[in-house]
Amino acid sequence: MNRLATVVLLLVLNFALQFKNVLAASTYNLPSTPLQDGPALLAGQASNSTALNAFGISPVSIAGDGTYYVVLQAGQISFRAALDTGSADFWLTSTECTNSTCMSVPRYPLTYASPTFVSINNNETAFTVNYADGTGASGFVARETVEVANVTVANQAFGVVTSSNITLVSESEISARAASATPFFSTLAQQGILDYPIFGLSLTRNATGTFTLGAIDVSVVQNVSQVVWNEVVSFSPVGTQTNTSGYFYWAIRMSSFAVNGTQYTPQPTYPGPNDNSSIALLDVGTTGLYGPYQDVSSLFSFPSSRLVDESGQWAVPCDSSAIISFSFGDGATFVLEPTDYIIGPAEGNPDLCLSWPKAAPPSTDGVDWLLGTPFLRTVYSIWSYGIDYQEPPMIGLYPYNNASAPVQPFSVVESSLSSESATVATTLPNFVLSTPTYTTPPYAFNTSVPAVYGEIVQSELATSTYSPLIGTLAVNATALPQVTGAYTLFVTNSNGAVVTSTYHISQPLVTLGVPPGWNSAASRSISGVGLAIPILITLVAGTWII
Numbered sequence: 001m002n003r004l005a006t007v008v009l010l011l012v013l014n015f016a017l018q019f020k021n022v023l024a025a026s027t028y029n030l031p032s033t034p035l036q037d038g039p040a041l042l043a044g045q046a047s048n049s050t051a052l053n054a055f056g057i058s059p060v061s062i063a064g065d066g067t068y069y070v071v072l073q074a075g076q077i078s079f080r081a082a083l084d085t086g087s088a089d090f091w092l093t094s095t096e097c098t099n100s101t102c103m104s105v106p107r108y109p110l111t112y113a114s115p116t117f118v119s120i121n122n123n124e125t126a127f128t129v130n131y132a133d134g135t136g137a138s139g140f141v142a143r144e145t146v147e148v149a150n151v152t153v154a155n156q157a158f159g160v161v162t163s164s165n166i167t168l169v170s171e172s173e174i175s176a177r178a179a180s181a182t183p184f185f186s187t188l189a190q191q192g193i194l195d196y197p198i199f200g201l202s203l204t205r206n207a208t209g210t211f212t213l214g215a216i217d218v219s220v221v222q223n224v225s226q227v228v229w230n231e232v233v234s235f236s237p238v239g240t241q242t243n244t245s246g247y248f249y250w251a252i253r254m255s256s257f258a259v260n261g262t263q264y265t266p267q268p269t270y271p272g273p274n275d276n277s278s279i280a281l282l283d284v285g286t287t288g289l290y291g292p293y294q295d296v297s298s299l300f301s302f303p304s305s306r307l308v309d310e311s312g313q314w315a316v317p318c319d320s321s322a323i324i325s326f327s328f329g330d331g332a333t334f335v336l337e338p339t340d341y342i343i344g345p346a347e348g349n350p351d352l353c354l355s356w357p358k359a360a361p362p363s364t365d366g367v368d369w370l371l372g373t374p375f376l377r378t379v380y381s382i383w384s385y386g387i388d389y390q391e392p393p394m395i396g397l398y399p400y401n402n403a404s405a406p407v408q409p410f411s412v413v414e415s416s417l418s419s420e421s422a423t424v425a426t427t428l429p430n431f432v433l434s435t436p437t438y439t440t441p442p443y444a445f446n447t448s449v450p451a452v453y454g455e456i457v458q459s460e461l462a463t464s465t466y467s468p469l470i471g472t473l474a475v476n477a478t479a480l481p482q483v484t485g486a487y488t489l490f491v492t493n494s495n496g497a498v499v500t501s502t503y504h505i506s507q508p509l510v511t512l513g514v515p516p517g518w519n520s521a522a523s524r525s526i527s528g529v530g531l532a533i534p535i536l537i538t539l540v541a542g543t544w545i546i
Helices: 007-011 184-190 293-299 410-418
Strands: 018-021 056-062 068-074 077-084 091-093 126-130 136-148 151-164 198-202 209-213 228-231 251-259 262-264 278-282 289-292 314-317 324-328 332-336 342-346 349-355 358-360 367-371 379-384 394-399 486-492 498-504 509-511 525-527 542-545
Touching (some): 228 251, 262 293
Parallel strands (some): 091 151
Antiparallel strands (some): 056 068, 056 209, 068 136, 091 542, 251 262, 289 367, 324 332, 486 498, 509 525
């Protein structure tokens, strides 16, 4: 998510998960693979249906720019789409857009008469999306059947892009331009389609992770009782048009952070009357970690670390063994090792490595910390949409790193860096930079209507027909629906010995942007997303929010 965008633009979004454009490589010529080919149910895959109690699992892979993507289908056409928990709309580049930016990705073919395409207002309901870097896109709003992880929503509103120069992807106004144009995941939760209104994410640096809808991946979460649950923060309203709080971000409260066991209390930009915690937004669409200068300066108090540019970038010794940790809510600790937070060696001084987090100036929404994929790779994350009047939205975190385990040796860090890039292009200053100071901007929210932590805000959450399992009063997470991204085969060989083989979710091959029955030679082909057994979903370039 682009945190430089205005607060008001962000607030028009229902908090959600977004899928956004991923550029498709053009160096492959791979065959198409039929969808849902093979024993998909071995991986816990639900049937392709909008019936109730649906669930599914899909592989997640990392693109060259560090974004994570899954494969989806829109009208039986395959698209590859990046995951983003910081925005809430879905749009696809169409064949009406013919500039170089659009031509670099597979496009939704408007000349194909998709039987599930539904026009809105004769394709005259316009939408636009603009970004802080000056780029944007425009087009019209329509509806199409969308499938992800074998879970399908018919008549999903999406933006059909006819003009674009976008290099970043963020928020748009689709939900405000067409009636009942809720984001994909909102639709699943509010209509009670999923087995439970959750999605789960397992992100990895190199291997394939998993994305689940309506269930959690128990091939990753070995002990569900060890998931730490955090209530999503509600915010006061903006202005005086309403006197009701609401949920705007996937954000939770950070109670402390630490370096090598030395604990620091956050210094929030806008301290609450009874709480000195900071608000931390968790965003899979952000490839870094960001915090306020007052906190990041404290964090980088270990020897030889230094601020190296005015954008808030710090550098640390490349052989650093420092452990960084964050604590949320009741104090549960999540650790980052050097392999998690070191970006890479500085080009001018390869003994110093650029490091996360970067410092950022204060934001008018009071969200001080932005924790992207360097943090989310260290946990399995479960995102619960909440239930009207019964259960607030929650984020569950299942740690991969053991806080008491020995830190990995420098050779492991060095190997990790060399596998990604030799150096980071930068010139370090030959003098010590002073930490900048900022004037705190006016708070964006109406403080006369305080948001109450622990209160369940009715904010178009999941339908109340769900029975709560992970509310603030009681947690019964072991009852959450479960799927698996791995399965084991037991085969008896010719000698009578039983041979065990474990298979994990992996990438199949699919063709992008090709409608059923069309000649695939006219489109791009690329390795896509699915299971080793293969369950298949689809690939293309689009932008979407779940």
